[in-house]
Structures are given as structure tokens and as C-alpha cells.
Amino acid sequence: MASTPPPSMPDTPSPTPACTTGGRLATWTLDRLAAQTIVVPVDERNVGAVRAEVSAGVGGVILFGTTAPGDLAAQLQSLNAAAPSGISPIVMTDEEGGAVQRMANVVGSIPSAREMGASMSPVQIEQIAQRLATRMRAAGVTMDLAPVLDVDGGAGPNNRNADGTRSFSADETVASRDGRAFAAGLAAGGIDAAVKHFPGLGQATGNTDVTPASTVSWSRLLSHGLLPFADAVGAHASAVMVANATVPGLSTVPASISATVIQGVLRGELAFQGLVVTSLSTPALQAIGYSVPRAAVAALHAGADMVLFNADANSVASVTTQIVAAITSAVRRGALARNTVEGAVAHVLATKHVNLCALA
Numbered sequence: 166m167a168s169t170p171p172p173s174m175p176d177t178p179s180p181t182p183a184c185t186t187g188g189r190l191a192t193w194t195l196d197r198l199a200a201q202t203i204v205v206p207v208d209e210r211n212v213g214a215v216r217a218e219v220s221a222g223v224g225g226v227i228l229f230g231t232t233a234p235g236d237l238a239a240q241l242q243s244l245n246a247a248a249p250s251g252i253s254p255i256v257m258t259d260e261e262g263g264a265v266q267r268m269a270n271v272v273g274s275i276p277s278a279r280e281m282g283a284s285m286s287p288v289q290i291e292q293i294a295q296r297l298a299t300r301m302r303a304a305g306v307t308m309d310l311a312p313v314l315d316v317d318g319g320a321g322p323n324n325r326n327a328d329g330t331r332s333f334s335a336d337e338t339v340a341s342r343d344g345r346a347f348a349a350g351l352a353a354g355g356i357d358a359a360v361k362h363f364p365g366l367g368q369a370t371g372n373t374d375v376t377p378a379s380t381v382s383w384s385r386l387l388s389h390g391l392l393p394f395a396d397a398v399g400a401h402a403s404a405v406m407v408a409n410a411t412v413p414g415l416s417t418v419p420a421s422i423s424a425t426v427i428q429g430v431l432r433g434e435l436a437f438q439g440l441v442v443t444s445l446s447t448p449a450l451q452a453i454g455y456s457v458p459r460a461a462v463a464a465l466h467a468g469a470d471m472v473l474f475n476a477d478a479n480s481v482a483s484v485t486t487q488i489v490a491a492i493t494s495a496v497r498r499g500a501l502a503r504n505t506v507e508g509a510v511a512h513v514l515a516t517k518h519v520n521l522c523a524l525a
Contacts, residue, residue: 199489209237275297279329287343311360316335337390406442446474465501
């Protein structure tokens with residue numbers, strides 16, 4: 166007698182793959198990925214000047230100037246509305262205190278880092294930074310390129326020394342303690358801190374905004390200079406800004422384009438998981454043949470996530486276009502891995518608290 170065949174079972178549907186940021190980024194065009202790694206400069210009195218760049222998807226804007234307008238928040242809100250898919254740019258500026266304050270007329274003036282380090286407790290420093298951050302956030306800013314964690318007791322800032330009074334102390338323990346207090350205050354007020362200038366510009370041979378320069382030796386930084394950055398990473402710093410100086414004994418090229426510095430030390434030895442930012446408009450890079458677009462590719466290849474540059478208002482659009490073209494060209498010819506760019510953008514989006522899977 167023939168056996169009865171088993172009843173047929175309905176096909177089990179294949180599970181829908183879980184959405185991931187990496188999966189979503191794999192569908193982005195190279196142009197879109199490249200744009201998210203770029204921070205464009207703008208005069209804080211007219212932020213609408215970079216509306217086209219924001220509409221094209223740049224990842225950030227940096228405000229320059231010394232007097233912010235009273236309606237800055239409204240201007241930035243309008244600018245953010247131009248961003249594609251609702252992914253607003255990170256809005257950066259430099260509010261360190263003392264000689265470096267971009268919008269003191271709006272957020273209030275604060276003492277220099279050195280003055281704070283010499284006369285205030287960490288609790289007082291944190292309170293000042295929190296008040297500052299609350300006002301910055303109300304004005305539409307989301308990231309402060311501060312505090313300076315360099316260990317420096319010299320005169321400045323000037324053409325010889327980028328630090329000077331921008332440093333909390335020549336004592337690395339004090340610089341670390343007070344720098345972390347400042348960063349904690351910024352975070353409490355809703356602002357991401359980008360600690361700088363990794364791995365430490367204290368006692369550098371020159372100001373890299375003016376001339377090529379070197380830090381003290383790597384062995385010296387290990388014993389006196391790196392601690393504030395290691396402590397900041399341990400305290401979960403949101404972002405680290407990398408210096409444009411070479412590091413004798415570690416890297417023969419500026420730290421900003423050195424995989425040894427960024428991937429080897431910052432990402433590897435210190436296990437930093439946040440955003441890595443660097444500036445490209447510097448004689449230190451130009452002196453060794455790096456245009457801004459070429460430096461952008463080199464910085465991403467080294468492990469940076471965002472690159473910022475300075476240019477006059479009439480040049481911002483063309484420089485931005487050149488950077489995007491340089492990055493996309495490098496990926497297409499195999500000089501820069503696409504997954505490296507995707508990884509950088511993933512860090513950018515994480516800093517913005519953007520969940521791609523929640524977007525339409």
C-alpha cells in the first residue's frame with residue numbers, strides 16, 4: 166500500500182534583514198558620503214551664505230568672526246532646514262575663553278584657560294563652561310572646538326606659539342583636570358566638546374597656523390603632554406581635534422594626515438571611539454605639497470572623520486566641490502576605501518545622534 170505523502174508546508178518567508186547604519190550608508194552615493202565629512206567655514210553674521218553647501222549635504226559648518234548677530238539662532242534654524250533628509254550640519258565654533266572667543270557678545274565673555282586654571286577650582290570651571298554651553302546651544306551652536314588640552318606655560322597665543330594662555334597649565338595634571346572640567350561643563354549644557362590639539366602642541370617649534378612645526382618628541386609627550394588627552398578619552402570625550410604638527414619619533418608627516426597618530430595611537434592605543442576632526446588650511450600641509458583637497462583625502466585615509474578648511478566667502482563653494490571631487494576620485498581609483506569613508510560618516514552621524522533607520 167502506498168504511503169500517504171506528508172502534508173505540504175507553506176514556505177517560510179525569509180526574515181527581513183535588520184536595518185543598520187552601515188547598510189543604509191552602503192546605498193549612499195559617493196558624493197553624499199564625501200559631503201558629510203566636510204565642515205565649511207562661514208561668517209557668523211551671514212550663515213545663509215553656505216545654504217547651497219548645506220543643501221548639498223555637508224556635514225558641518227564652522228562659524229568665524231568675533232561678533233555674532235542677535236538673530237543667530239533664527240539664521241541657523243533656517244540653514245538647518247535646508248539640509249537633506251533632515252540631517253542638520255554640526256555647527257562648530259571656537260569658544261575657549263580669553264583670546265579666542267567668537268561670540269562673546271551673545272554668550273558672554275569668559276577668562277582664558279590659563280586664568281581659569283590658576284584661579285578657579287574644577288567645579289567653578291565646569292560651572293562657567295555649562296553656562297557658556299547653555300547660551301551657545303540657545304544660539305544654535307552644537308560643538309565647541311575646545312578645550313585646549315595642550316600643556317604649555319609660555320607666552321602667547323602668537324605667531325610663535327599657538328597655545329600660551331589658551332592652555333590651562335604647564336602642569337599636565339592640572340591641564341588634564343581643568344580641561345576635563347571644562348568639557349564636562351560643555352556636555353552638561355548640551356554642547357559637544359572637541360578637545361585639541363592631539364597629541365599635544367605644548368612647546369611646539371612654531372604655530373602651525375603660520376608655519377610648519379613639530380611637537381616635542383614622542384617620548385617627551387608620553388611622559389609629559391599626552392595625559393590630558395588620554396584622560397579626556399577615558400572620560401568619553403565627544404570629539405578630538407588633531408594637530409597639524411609633525412611628532413618627532415612617531416610621524417614624519419603632520420599628525421592630521423598620519424595613520425600612525427590617528428589609527429595607531431588615538432584609535433588604537435587610547436581606544437577613542439568618537440569623532441576625529443582636523444583642519445586643512447595650514448602652511449604645515451601646504452609646505453609638503455598638500456592642497457586642501459589632497460589633504461582631505463589623506464586625512465580620511467589616516468582615520469579622520471571630518472575635515473574643515475578656511476576660505477574667503479567667494480571660494481567656499483569651489484573648495485567644497487574640489488574636496489568632494491578629490492574624495493570620490495580617490496575612492497574610484499582605489500586610493501581610498503569606500504568603507505573608510507562610510508566609517509567616517511558613521512561617526513559623524515553618531516555625533517549628530519542621527520538614526521538612519523528611523524528616517525524615511
